[in-house]
Amino acid sequence: MFQKKHLFLLLFLVGILSAQETYKKETTTFQPTIESSRPWVYWYWMKSAYSKVGITADLEAMKQAGIGGAFLMTIKGPDNPPLIDPPVLQLSPEFWDLVHWAFTEADRLGVKIAFHPADGFAVAGGPWITPEMSMQKVVWADTIVNGNSIKTLKLEVPKHYKDYYKDIATFAIPIKENFTTSDKNHPKITSTLANFDASFLSNGKKEGEFKLYEKGWVEYEFDKPFLCKSIQIETKGNNYQAHRLIVEVSDDGMNFKSLGRLTTPRQGWQDTDAFYTHSIVPTKAKYFRFIYDPEGTEPGAEDLDPAKWNQGLKVAKIYLSNEALIDNYQGKSGAIWRLSPQTSAEKISNSDCVESSKMINVSEFVDKNGVLNWKEPSAGNWRIIRFGHTSTGHENATGGAGKGLEVDKFNTEAIRFQLDHWFGEMLRIAGPELASKVVKILHMDSWECGSQNWSSVFRDEFKNRRGYDIVDYLPVMAGIPIDNIETSEKVLYDVRKTISELVADNFFGTLADIAKKANVKFSSENVAPTMMSDGLLHFKYVDYPSGEFWLKSPTHDKPNDMLDAISGGHIYGKDIIQAEAFTELRMDWDEHPGNLKTLADRNYALGINRFFYHVFVHNPWIDRKPGMTLDGIGTFFQRDQTWWKPGKAFFDYCQRVQFQLQKGKPVTDLAVFIGEDLPSRSVLPDRLLPFIPNVFGEARIESEKARLANEGQPSARMPKEVKYSKNSTDLSEWINAMNGYQYDSFNSDVFLNTAKVVNGKVVFADGTSYGALLFPGSHKMAPNKMISLAVAKKILDLVKEGATVFIDENPTIQPGIHSKEDEKEWRKVVNEIWNISNENSRNIGKGRLIKLPYLGTDFNEIGIQQDVFFPKLNRADSEKIAWTHRKSETEDIYFISNQKEGKRQFEASFRVIGKTPEWYNPVTDKTSALPNWKEENGRTIVPVSLVENESGFVIFKEKSKAVAKENQNPSFEIAQTLDENWELQFDPAFHGPKEPIKIDRLFDWSTSENDSIKYYSGTASYTKEFKWKGKRKDKILLNLGTIANLAEVSINGKDCGTLWTFPYQLDISDALKKGKNTIRIKITNTWANRLMGDEKLPKEERLTWTTAPFRLEGNPLLKAGLLGPVTIIKEKKEKK
Structure with a gap:
C-alpha cells in the first residue's frame, strides 16, 4: 500500500530537483533580503466556501500590501446550510482545481505559499489513516482468578477505539489479596x-x-x-x-x-x-x-x-x-503531557511492588481469540493483565473532508504515507515547475492531537535506544510498580525519553526530509504542552522555528511557546525565527496598527524576526464586507479590513524591523539548562528568579512573592466574556527584567552534541555563544534533582576547558536504567562537580564553578557587563524599555522599544567600543545621526529620545563607514496651524454622506448627530487649501495631533506618506511650495462603529455582513476621524 505511492512521489520529487537548484545547507553567513524579511499571513480557506474571484482578490491584496507569502490551510467542512452551494469539499477535483488556481495566481503576483501536512491546522491526519497507522496508546484490562480456574479463561479486551485493538503481552502476577476501590x-x-x-x-x-x-x-x-x-x-x-x-x-x-x-x-x-x-x-x-x-x-x-x-x-x-499505584503514571507513561515529582518510597514501599521474578509473561498461552490456556499456575490468586494498544482516536479536528485519524508520530512509513496524500498530492496537482516557483514552505502548525505512548515500532525503537525490552516492565505503564519505586520511575523515565526522541527524530525528522527533497523550507510551531516531549528538541530539524503570541487573550497567550521557539532557534543556529502574530480569542473590531505596535515590538525584542499574521481568511465574496472570518477569532488581517491598504505602512515597518533582526547572530549572555525532567520546556523568567534574585532586583522579588501568593485569587476579564486569573504569567510584566542581560534556554541534546569552549565562552551549534551556563536546581518544570552521567561529564569537561558554570543543589537522581558501573561513575563525577558546599565558587582547570543562588546584582565579577543599560533611569522605568541585540561581521544592531505611552529621554550605555552609533527609524525608513555620544570605561553612551511607543535601532558601524546624517532628535517650532475650514468627503459606498461637508473645526465622527457619520467605518478625505510663506530649504513637518486611526497625507498631489503611530507627523518639505498649497488627508477608522450601527438596522439596510458573531453590545462607539490639532512645524536652526 505504501510502496506504489512513494515511488510516484519519489519520481515527482526528482522532477522538482531537476527544475530547481539542488538544496544545500548554507555554509556561509545568512544575508537577509527584502523577501526574507517580508511578513507572511495565515490564509485560511473556511468551511468549503471558496471562489476563484475571491482567491485572486485575496492574493492581489497581499501583493499590494507587501506580504511575502501565505500559509494556506483549509479549515472545517461546510456549514448547514453551506455558505456557498454547492460547497467545494476538500480532496474533490474542484478543490484541487482551486488550489492550482491559487498557485497560478500566486506565481503571477510573486506571492509565495506554505502548505500544511494535513487538512486543517492541526496536525497530520486524514481519512486514509487506518487505526493501525494512527497514534497509539497502551491499554490494559485485568482479571483476578484462582490458579485452578485459569484454563480456557476468556480474557477481557481492554477498552479500545472502535473495533481496533492489538495485543502486546499478557502477564500473570500472584497476589495475596484482592484490590478494592x-x-x-x-x-x-x-x-x-x-x-x-x-x-x-x-x-x-x-x-x-x-x-x-x-x-x-x-x-x-x-x-x-x-x-x-x-x-x-x-x-x-x-x-x-x-x-x-x-x-x-x-x-x-x-x-x-x-x-x-x-x-x-x-x-x-x-x-x-x-x-x-x-x-x-x-x-x-x-x-x-x-x-x-x-x-x-x-x-x-x-x-x-x-x-x-x-x-x-x-x-x-x-x-x-x-492498590499502590505510581503517582501520575498517566503523565509518566507519556499518555498525556503532565509532569510531577517522582513517587517516594514512603508512598510505595518494596512490599507494594510486584517482584519481577514472580511476574510471568503468559502471552504465548493466549490465542487469537483472547483465551488464556495456561496449564502451569500454582494455587492461589492471580492477577492476569492483558496489555495491548489501540488508537488514541485523535483526528485532525479542524479539517473538513480531509479529516481523519492522526498519523502515528513514531512510524516514519506512516508519516510519509500521510504527507504523500496531502502535501504530496498538492505537489502533483501543481506540477514540478509551478510548485518550484510558488511553494516555499512545509509548515507544521498547532499541535492539538494529544500524546501517544505506543506504536508498531515503539518496542524496537525503545530497545535500540535504551538497551532493554520495555515489555519486560510493561506493567509500569499501568502504574503498577515493579521491584521498587526507584526502578519503576527509571523505566518510566526511559519511556518518556524514548517518546521525546521519537517525536523529534521520526516525525519532525521525516517532515524535514520530505521538505528537503521537495526543495522547500520546513517551518513548525511547538509540540508542548500537549505531546510528551523535550520542548526544544524538534527545532533541530526545523528551518524556521515558530512561536505564537496572542492579542488581548491572556488565557490563550503563549509566552512559553515564544521562548521555546526563540531558544530552540538560537541554540540550534536558525537564522529566521517566526511567530504567529496577534491571534485573538474574540475579535473586537477595534484592532489597528497603532494599537498592535507595542505588542509587536515586545516580541521582536524577545528574539522573533519574522511575523506571520493571524489571520487572513479567504473571502469568497467580493460584495460582502467584512466577509468571512475564523468565526470571530484572530485579528482581521485581510483585504476587506477597512485599513488594509493604508495598513501597508505597518507591514512595511515590520519588514524593516525584521530585515535588521535577521542580520548576524543574536547576542545573549546566559544559557539556562532546562533540566532532564520530561516533559520539558524553556525556562520562564519567573522560574529563574530564585537562582539569581538580585539580578532581577528587590522590587521584582517582592512583586513576584505577592503574585505567587495570589491572595484572594483576583480575577480580571479579557475579552469581556472571559474571566481569568489576574496573576497568570504575563511576559509583558518581564520586559528587561534582568536589567541589561538576556538569556536562552538549552537542552541536553544541543549541550552534549555541540557545546564547546571558545575564548572562555560556550559555543553551541552554528556559532551562538554564551558567557556563562546556569544549571538551576529543582523548580516547577524540573521538580526532580536529576542529572545524567553524560551531562555531568560534559559540565566537568567544559569547565576544565574554561567555561563559567553556575550550579545549584546536588543532584540525587540519575535518570533512566543504567548499569552499576555507570551508577558508580555518576556518583564520582557528581561529587567532583558539587563538592563546593563550603564555598561560593571553585576553579577547575581553566574554568569556574559558581554556586547558586548567585546573589550579585549583575555579572560583572565573572566578566560579563550589562549588554545595555540606562544609567539615569530608575529600575521601573528601565523595565519599560524592550531591547535586543544582534551582531554581524560589521555591525552591532540594537533594537530599542519604548513600551510606555509617554515620551522618554534617556542615556543608553552599550557594551560596544570603537564604533559609531546611528539611529535607524523603521517607521520612516530613515537613518539619522546620534549627537553627543561618548565612549567611557569601555562602553558607548548614547542619548536617546523616544516619543510614545516609538522604537528604532541604534546601529554601531565601523567608524570609517560612518557618514554625516540628520540629527535623531532635532528641535521644532510651530509655523502654522491648520485646524479650521476643511472639506470632508465620506464614501457613500460605505454608507457615508453623499455630498462633501464643510467643517469649521475638526471633530470626532462618533459624536455626530448624523448617523451616516456617527456610525461610519472606512475612509474619508479631508481637503484644505492654505498658503505657505516659508523657505524651500527649511525642514518642514506636518503633525496631525491625534488621529483615529490611520492617515494618508498628500500635498499638491504628492504622496507624503501614511501615519499610523506616534508622533503622527511626517516630512512635507519636498511637497510644499511657496504660496497656495492643497492638502488632502485620508483618515481610515476600524469596522467597530459601523458594525454597532448596523446592528440597529434591519438586515436589508445594513452595509456589513460577516461570519463573526456580533459581540459589541454595550460597547461605546470608538473615536474616529482627524482630531488634531493639525500643525506645520519647522526645524529650529541652531545659533552658531
Whole structure:
C-alpha cells in the first residue's frame, strides 16, 4: 500500500530537483533580503466556501500590501446550510482545481505559499489513516482468578477505539489479596452542600459534578476502616482545584489528621485524555475528607493551564483504592503531557511492588481469540493483565473532508504515507515547475492531537535506544510498580525519553526530509504542552522555528511557546525565527496598527524576526464586507479590513524591523539548562528568579512573592466574556527584567552534541555563544534533582576547558536504567562537580564553578557587563524599555522599544567600543545621526529620545563607514496651524454622506448627530487649501495631533506618506511650495462603529455582513476621524 505511492512521489520529487537548484545547507553567513524579511499571513480557506474571484482578490491584496507569502490551510467542512452551494469539499477535483488556481495566481503576483501536512491546522491526519497507522496508546484490562480456574479463561479486551485493538503481552502476577476501590464499598458521602447528593463521586454508574466556589469539603464514611494507597480523580474538563485537595482522615469523624495536599502535576491545555492518579502514604481510616481551600492557589501558566481560569472546584469522581499505584503514571507513561515529582518510597514501599521474578509473561498461552490456556499456575490468586494498544482516536479536528485519524508520530512509513496524500498530492496537482516557483514552505502548525505512548515500532525503537525490552516492565505503564519505586520511575523515565526522541527524530525528522527533497523550507510551531516531549528538541530539524503570541487573550497567550521557539532557534543556529502574530480569542473590531505596535515590538525584542499574521481568511465574496472570518477569532488581517491598504505602512515597518533582526547572530549572555525532567520546556523568567534574585532586583522579588501568593485569587476579564486569573504569567510584566542581560534556554541534546569552549565562552551549534551556563536546581518544570552521567561529564569537561558554570543543589537522581558501573561513575563525577558546599565558587582547570543562588546584582565579577543599560533611569522605568541585540561581521544592531505611552529621554550605555552609533527609524525608513555620544570605561553612551511607543535601532558601524546624517532628535517650532475650514468627503459606498461637508473645526465622527457619520467605518478625505510663506530649504513637518486611526497625507498631489503611530507627523518639505498649497488627508477608522450601527438596522439596510458573531453590545462607539490639532512645524536652526 505504501510502496506504489512513494515511488510516484519519489519520481515527482526528482522532477522538482531537476527544475530547481539542488538544496544545500548554507555554509556561509545568512544575508537577509527584502523577501526574507517580508511578513507572511495565515490564509485560511473556511468551511468549503471558496471562489476563484475571491482567491485572486485575496492574493492581489497581499501583493499590494507587501506580504511575502501565505500559509494556506483549509479549515472545517461546510456549514448547514453551506455558505456557498454547492460547497467545494476538500480532496474533490474542484478543490484541487482551486488550489492550482491559487498557485497560478500566486506565481503571477510573486506571492509565495506554505502548505500544511494535513487538512486543517492541526496536525497530520486524514481519512486514509487506518487505526493501525494512527497514534497509539497502551491499554490494559485485568482479571483476578484462582490458579485452578485459569484454563480456557476468556480474557477481557481492554477498552479500545472502535473495533481496533492489538495485543502486546499478557502477564500473570500472584497476589495475596484482592484490590478494592471505594465504588465497591459504597461509602456514605456528605459535603458542605448539606442537601446535595454527592454519591456519584464514587459510583461508576452515576453521573454528576460536585462544585464548590468557596472553601468546603466532601467526606467519605466507610462502614469499617478502609486502607487507601491511591486516589483516582476525574473531571469533566480541565480543573486545577480538583488536584490540590487537602486530604484528612479520622477514625471517629470528629478528630481529623491531615495527610497534606495532593500534588498537582504540571499540565497543559489539552488535558482531558486521561484521569489522574495520586499516590498517598498508605492510610487506614473510616473517614476520608477532601477539603477545597482556594487560598494558596497558584496563578496560571502554560504548564498549569487550568489555573488560568478561576473556576472553583469541579470534580466528577473521587475513587479511593487499596492498590499502590505510581503517582501520575498517566503523565509518566507519556499518555498525556503532565509532569510531577517522582513517587517516594514512603508512598510505595518494596512490599507494594510486584517482584519481577514472580511476574510471568503468559502471552504465548493466549490465542487469537483472547483465551488464556495456561496449564502451569500454582494455587492461589492471580492477577492476569492483558496489555495491548489501540488508537488514541485523535483526528485532525479542524479539517473538513480531509479529516481523519492522526498519523502515528513514531512510524516514519506512516508519516510519509500521510504527507504523500496531502502535501504530496498538492505537489502533483501543481506540477514540478509551478510548485518550484510558488511553494516555499512545509509548515507544521498547532499541535492539538494529544500524546501517544505506543506504536508498531515503539518496542524496537525503545530497545535500540535504551538497551532493554520495555515489555519486560510493561506493567509500569499501568502504574503498577515493579521491584521498587526507584526502578519503576527509571523505566518510566526511559519511556518518556524514548517518546521525546521519537517525536523529534521520526516525525519532525521525516517532515524535514520530505521538505528537503521537495526543495522547500520546513517551518513548525511547538509540540508542548500537549505531546510528551523535550520542548526544544524538534527545532533541530526545523528551518524556521515558530512561536505564537496572542492579542488581548491572556488565557490563550503563549509566552512559553515564544521562548521555546526563540531558544530552540538560537541554540540550534536558525537564522529566521517566526511567530504567529496577534491571534485573538474574540475579535473586537477595534484592532489597528497603532494599537498592535507595542505588542509587536515586545516580541521582536524577545528574539522573533519574522511575523506571520493571524489571520487572513479567504473571502469568497467580493460584495460582502467584512466577509468571512475564523468565526470571530484572530485579528482581521485581510483585504476587506477597512485599513488594509493604508495598513501597508505597518507591514512595511515590520519588514524593516525584521530585515535588521535577521542580520548576524543574536547576542545573549546566559544559557539556562532546562533540566532532564520530561516533559520539558524553556525556562520562564519567573522560574529563574530564585537562582539569581538580585539580578532581577528587590522590587521584582517582592512583586513576584505577592503574585505567587495570589491572595484572594483576583480575577480580571479579557475579552469581556472571559474571566481569568489576574496573576497568570504575563511576559509583558518581564520586559528587561534582568536589567541589561538576556538569556536562552538549552537542552541536553544541543549541550552534549555541540557545546564547546571558545575564548572562555560556550559555543553551541552554528556559532551562538554564551558567557556563562546556569544549571538551576529543582523548580516547577524540573521538580526532580536529576542529572545524567553524560551531562555531568560534559559540565566537568567544559569547565576544565574554561567555561563559567553556575550550579545549584546536588543532584540525587540519575535518570533512566543504567548499569552499576555507570551508577558508580555518576556518583564520582557528581561529587567532583558539587563538592563546593563550603564555598561560593571553585576553579577547575581553566574554568569556574559558581554556586547558586548567585546573589550579585549583575555579572560583572565573572566578566560579563550589562549588554545595555540606562544609567539615569530608575529600575521601573528601565523595565519599560524592550531591547535586543544582534551582531554581524560589521555591525552591532540594537533594537530599542519604548513600551510606555509617554515620551522618554534617556542615556543608553552599550557594551560596544570603537564604533559609531546611528539611529535607524523603521517607521520612516530613515537613518539619522546620534549627537553627543561618548565612549567611557569601555562602553558607548548614547542619548536617546523616544516619543510614545516609538522604537528604532541604534546601529554601531565601523567608524570609517560612518557618514554625516540628520540629527535623531532635532528641535521644532510651530509655523502654522491648520485646524479650521476643511472639506470632508465620506464614501457613500460605505454608507457615508453623499455630498462633501464643510467643517469649521475638526471633530470626532462618533459624536455626530448624523448617523451616516456617527456610525461610519472606512475612509474619508479631508481637503484644505492654505498658503505657505516659508523657505524651500527649511525642514518642514506636518503633525496631525491625534488621529483615529490611520492617515494618508498628500500635498499638491504628492504622496507624503501614511501615519499610523506616534508622533503622527511626517516630512512635507519636498511637497510644499511657496504660496497656495492643497492638502488632502485620508483618515481610515476600524469596522467597530459601523458594525454597532448596523446592528440597529434591519438586515436589508445594513452595509456589513460577516461570519463573526456580533459581540459589541454595550460597547461605546470608538473615536474616529482627524482630531488634531493639525500643525506645520519647522526645524529650529541652531545659533552658531
